[in-house]
Amino acid sequence: MTQAAVRVRVGSVHEFAEGHRVLVPHGRYAVGVFRVDGEFRAYRNVCLHQGGPVCEGRYFPLMTAVVDAGGRALGERYDESEPHLVCPWHGWEYDLRTGEFCGDRRRRLRSYPVTVEGEDVYVVLD
Numbered sequence: 001m002t003q004a005a006v007r008v009r010v011g012s013v014h015e016f017a018e019g020h021r022v023l024v025p026h027g028r029y030a031v032g033v034f035r036v037d038g039e040f041r042a043y044r045n046v047c048l049h050q051g052g053p054v055c056e057g058r059y060f061p062l063m064t065a066v067v068d069a070g071g072r073a074l075g076e077r078y079d080e081s082e083p084h085l086v087c088p089w090h091g092w093e094y095d096l097r098t099g100e101f102c103g104d105r106r107r108r109l110r111s112y113p114v115t116v117e118g119e120d121v122y123v124v125l126d
């Protein structure tokens with residue numbers, strides 16, 4: 001039997017500052033709703049590694065190495081264009097914009113649609 005989709009209000013747009021997150025209980029799991037680059041994203045709070053609470057992890061921009069023309073390492077810098085979510089159990093990293101696992105972009109977190117109606121933000125759960 002297929003369960004009907006449920007739309008759950010998770011807050012208002014003005015409550016969602018950039019980088020803000022809300023965890024919504026959903027059956028055996030929770031769903032994390034994030035605001036990233038002004039857009040809303042929602043993922044099941046289950047890591048692809050061993051099921052850890054990935055949506056409760058820290059997030060920060062991708063760190064990249066800075067090298068000169070000869071390949072010599074000059075240091076590191078954050079790349080603000082790619083925010084990463086890091087699972088708190090063992091550190092697997094995900095691209096917060098897409099839910100893709102950074103170690104294998106073919107794999108990704110289970111995502112859910114998020115809609116904005118007026119000032120209200122909803123996640124659609126199935």
Ligand code: FES
Nearest residue numbers: 047050052087090
């Ligand atoms: S359960 Fe997420 S990194 Fe291991």
